[in-house]
Amino acid sequence: MQSEASYSVQEQQFLDAVAQALTSKQLQRLTLSQYQGDLVELEKITLRLLEVQQQTVISALYHYKNKDVTQNYAVDEALSHITLLLSQCKQANLLTVDAEWQLKRTKKSVLLKCHKHKSSAQQTLANQLHDREKKRWVDQHSPFLHYLGVCDAEAKVIPSMARKWKQINKFVEIFAHATDVLAEQSRATHVVDFGSGKGYLTFALYDYLQKRLYQPQVTGVELNDKMVAFCQEVAAKSQFEHLQFFQGDVRSYEPEHLDVMIALHACDIATDFAIHTGIRLGASVIMCAPCCHKELRPQMQSPTILKPMLQFGIHAGQQAEMLTDTIRALLLKAYGYETKVFEFVALEHTSKNKMILATKRKDMSAPDADVIAQIQALKQHYGIEQHSLELLLNNQWQAHDLGKKC
Structure with missing residues (x-):
């Protein structure tokens, strides 16, 4: 695992944005892809906020080559898991209510992009989408929906x-x-x-x-x-x-x-x-x-x-x-x-x-x-x-x- 000091400026900015999204409960989706760690056949990890037994948790969906595994983390411990996973993935995408972040590692550098929602109309739309997502009775990222052919591998409804x-x-x-x-x-x-x-x-x-x-x-x-x-x-x-x-x-x-x-x-x-x-x-x-x-x-x-x-x-x-x-x-x-x-x-x-x-x-x-x-x-x-x-x-x-x- 990389130490905090070994992270580049771009990586630390990305982690700061993740931490802010977690504490403010504004995280909509965090995707860590192109995994290169020790977990065999793991391809990517998708994380999102979820209410379980009236408590907010971070639900992590581990996408392996032939299966999906779900693991829930308490909000206060999620960042340490994300920090480790980020060090093992070449790309990360963060979607919050007010911004979209992309971190990408190449052989020569680390690239960070951030697109913030500028207009109030965009902010309102994002909030509405966020609220609608929370009101769904079934979690669209639940693995069984993929196995039954309702959603694709990206958790999008077919x-x-x-x-x-x-x-x-x-x-x-x-x-x-x-x-x-x-x-x-x-x-x-x-x-x-x-x-x-x-x-x-x-x-x-x-x-x-x-x-x-x-x-x-x-x-x-x-x-x-x-x-x-x-x-x-x-x-x-x-x-x-x-x-x-x-x-x-x-x-x-x-x-x-x-x-x-x-x-x-x-x-x-x-x-x-x-x-x-x-x-x-x-x-x-x-x-x-x-x-x-x-x-x-x-x-x-x-x-x-x-x-x-x-x-x-x-x-x-x-x-x-x-x-x-x-x-x-x-x-x-x-x-x-x-x-x-x-x-x-x-x-x-x-x-x-x-x-x-x-x-x-x-x-x-x-x-x-x-x-x-x-x-x-x-x-x-x-x-x-x-x-x-x-x-x-x-x-x-x-x-x-x-x-x-x-």
């Missing part, structure tokens, strides 16, 4: 994944507001994501939780064994020790407890099985994006006054979806959940964008009789004989095939 990136952030935002109460629980928080697919949201939830809770446990449940193997590999590379993936579905995976139950686009009555699992295990939060509402439409008899409207197939389908999800929401309410139904950003490859969000408010020894009466009135009005979630909650369910595809 254009074709912009919609997915927006969806991930929106979902984590909804999750964050719904799960504030979980931080007060003493035991590890268990989140189960039924139908996790490639794991975009599952990874994002784990990444969010581990930065705010002591020991989150997140399980993705997915029928496709290749997807399960892929996600397990990404979890290992991301060093997500308590994120696991299970090959199966809502009937074959039976956790002892769960705090958050998630089921996005579970086909038809699979959504009912998932909601029932959440209620049965006393989940604090239940999040569903229902899909393929097939059960009620064949049963539905149009009331006389609605026959002119429901004679059109598209209207009948929309009415069946509304009725299905209304009964689901009311059943959740009857079992002690505060329930909302609202539009969610459209998931990739589908136009379905409705979400049912239920937060447990009280334990019920028996379902609310008034709400159950509302459900029975709706069923009678439309001639509905059977709703799967109601049967499951009444312990009247007989085996049905969930393996049918949409």
Whole structure:
């Protein structure tokens, strides 16, 4: 390691700028590249400010040839690590709210460039960009986003994944507001994501939780064994020790407890099985994006006054979806959940964008009789004989095939 006295004037100016950015919390990004030290296959290091468990830390992302490793440092110890790393890299780029710095070593000299934002308009824009970055629910530099193909090696969102990136952030935002109460629980928080697919949201939830809770446990449940193997590999590379993936579905995976139950686009009555699992295990939060509402439409008899409207197939389908999800929401309410139904950003490859969000408010020894009466009135009005979630909650369910595809 170089001593402080061995640094050139340019290098010391650069370090002074880094120190100022750290102490004032104005650091946006520090990139140390063309690494030439002892760490095998290390190519560059990216550092930025990050809030972890309500404390500001410096998050360092070490980019190796075949992997990325994240290490967090306390602000007061970060400068010594940066000083050492700077001595081992040929180039360094510092971006702060009000300036951009570049340090470059050649065989003959050390070059330092600094571009300061001159106008108030530029300063305002930089502050706005900085504020927007801090308000993102998912850290764009998190390695898992690169492994999943959302971001490139420079932590820039791949254009074709912009919609997915927006969806991930929106979902984590909804999750964050719904799960504030979980931080007060003493035991590890268990989140189960039924139908996790490639794991975009599952990874994002784990990444969010581990930065705010002591020991989150997140399980993705997915029928496709290749997807399960892929996600397990990404979890290992991301060093997500308590994120696991299970090959199966809502009937074959039976956790002892769960705090958050998630089921996005579970086909038809699979959504009912998932909601029932959440209620049965006393989940604090239940999040569903229902899909393929097939059960009620064949049963539905149009009331006389609605026959002119429901004679059109598209209207009948929309009415069946509304009725299905209304009964689901009311059943959740009857079992002690505060329930909302609202539009969610459209998931990739589908136009379905409705979400049912239920937060447990009280334990019920028996379902609310008034709400159950509302459900029975709706069923009678439309001639509905059977709703799967109601049967499951009444312990009247007989085996049905969930393996049918949409």
